[in-house]
Amino acid sequence: MFVLIPLVETSHFRGGTITWRLLNTTPSGSSVDIQIRQRYSWNRASVFCDDTYIASLTQIGDNTSISCVSGTCSTWNSNLIYTKTYCTDYSVGGSVSSGEIYYTRTVPLNISFSIGFISGNWFANLVVGAKGLWSVIDRINTIVRPDGYLNNSPVATTLPVIYKAINTQRVHVVQMSDLDSTDTLRCRWSDNSASNFNSYDKCADVCNGVPGAVLYNDNCTLVFTLTLANMYVAVALQIEDYYTSISSFLMSSVPLQFLFYGYDTPSGCSTPPAIIGNRPNRGIYQIILSWIPTATQFGPQGFCAGAIDNTDVQSNQWCITFLVGYDSPNLIQASSVQGTVSPIGTIFANHTIFSIQATRQVNRPSRNYTYVYFxxxxxxxxxxxVDCGWDPHVMYSGNTITFYIPYPPWIPGHTYYITFDSGVASGTDFWKPESSPITDPKFWRFDIWNPAVSSTTTTTTTPPTSGTVTTRPISTTTVNTLLTTTGIVATSTTTVTATTTSVTTSTKSQELHIFDFIVIALLV
Structure with missing residues (x-):
């Protein structure tokens, strides 16, 4: 098989990835619809992108056709797709333009084949592969899995260019995820062996592009030391998924290529900026991003950000995964009767059992430090x-969470309210989407009965002096007024859906450069 390799404008490629997912994972008929996602980054000096490009859905990059390079390629000619992408984000300081595009194509069931973006050239100041070719190869597999479903490829997320000071050992973690939540994921160095899973050269001239680097496959962690200032090294990885941790059957292999850039430590200050969370003040810079997912972005969407200060020192990357199309279990507030939460109203000071229901089935969170506060x-x-991540006094069953308080701290006559951290309830879908935090003191309140201010009322009934009334036997209940609960105050809340993510940087940062793996609009 011969593959035409177009040589396009040089010195502009900054890496990329190709992933795919099934539109329906239940096999039916003789063919399946696959959505193929491409994402590439370029030198912004050669491939321009700005806010206008993003708003107008302008395409950027090379317009090379994706080739089928191995496997069952007979049906691919009718499924041509191209590498030009819609501009999604850019960095002025980092001189990077990035974009992505989605294609949906129909392919036969029970086949396996590899497709790729093969072109050139890399730029000159590359430690390995200077002015060489790139080869970004993805393996697509429509063979039915052992569980009877069709497979989806894994997804990996990282910044396209990562700045690190030279002569210091560094650690970099690539975030991996998979729509098939039970799969085991591993990453490996791309290689050029014809006997590899893709049956094709997966890295061209940048194989072994990071001299001396060590890769830990299970969590995709790279340990490396850059030794040359003002030089790039290219990282070429394959992200693979297995049905189980002991399975030898590799289901798919997707590429991820990106760059490290080495620099001399600035003489004035070598402390890099840091992304610290959401506590902005006058000494901290921030940027707000707004994103409206589209139907094509169903599933896990990774997002990475990094801060670069005015001395060109970069922070460690900060990555999260958004789950598009999955509903989190929401905790249900009581209205005016006991039902979704218990108890409400007035209770005794020795009360120990509390429960709340959610809109969906819930599981224990997969992380600690998810607290419920009384x-x-x-x-x-x-x-x-209560830390819901591990506390045995928290029980999950169906849609209900139950809390047991072994030593009640309640004071007679006091009123209490309950609040929740994010993730107290986790869903049962992919990656367990988390419940939202609840901080409203009116969401769930209860009072503790105070016997010192209670009163007893005795009612006397005088029987009739004459006449006979015949009734059928009925059961009777005697009311003890001391146990009567108080009235319940109905409360209401307004649900607010937030569509923004706030990222803040340290006081050194003069600019926040965003290299995300999702379509975003920058509001500055």
Whole structure:
């Protein structure tokens, strides 16, 4: 098989990835519809992108056709796709333009084949592969899995260019995810052996592009040391998924290529900026991003950001995964009767069992530090906390979460309210989407009965002096007024859906450069 390799404008490629997913994972008939996603990054000096390009859906990059290079390629000619992408994000300081595009194509069931973006050239200041070719190869597999479903490829996320000071050992983690949540994921160096899973050269001139680097396959962690300033090294990886951790059957292999850039440590200050969370003040810079997912972006969408200060020192990357199309379990607030939460109203000081229902089936969260807080309204402080990640006194069953308080801290006559961290309830879908935090003190309140201010009322009934009334036997209940609960105050809340993500940087940062793996609009 011969593959035409177009040589396009030089010195502009900054890496990329090709992934795919099935539109329906239940096999039916003789063919399947596959959505193929491409994402590439370029030198912004050669391939321009700005806010206008993003808003107008302008395409950028090379317009090379994706070739089928091995496997069952007989049907691919009618499924041609191209490498030009829609501009999605850019960095002025980092001189990077990035874009992605989705194609949906129909292919036969029960086949396996490799497709790729093969072109050139890399730029001159590359330690390995200077002015050489690139080969970004993806393996597509429509063979039915052992569980009777069709497979989806894994997805990996990282910044396209990562800046590191030379002569210091560094650690870089590539974020991996998979729509098939039970699959085992591993990453490997891309290689050029004809006997590899893709049956094709997967890295061209940048194989072994990071001299001396060590790759830990199970969590895709690279340990490396850059030794040359003002030079790039190319990282070429394959992200692979297996049905189980002991399975030898490799289901797919997707490429991820990106760059490290080495620089001399600035003499004035060598401390890099850091992304610290969402506590902005006058000494901290921030940027707000807004993103509306489209139907083509169903599933896991990775997002990575990095901060670069005015001395060109870059922070470690910060990555999260958005789950598009999956609903989180929402905790249900009580209205005016006990049902979705229990108890409400007035309870005894020795009460130990509390429960709340969610809109969907719930599981224990997969991480610690997901707290439930029992707060005293008199002081505004927490009197009891429960870490749902590990505490055995928290039980999950169906749509219900139950909390057991072995030593109740309640004070007679006091009112308490309950608040929740994000992720107290985790869904059962892919990657367990988390419940939203609840901080409203009116969401769930209860009072503790105070016997010192209670009263007893005795009612006397005088029987009739004459007449006979015959009734059928009925059961009777005697009401003890001491146990009567107080009235319940109905509360209401307004649900607010936030569509923004706020990322803040340290006081050194003068600019936040975003290299994300999702379509975004920058609001600055």
């Amino acid at each position: 707060n005293d309204t008199a002081t505004g402080t927490s009197v009891h906390t």
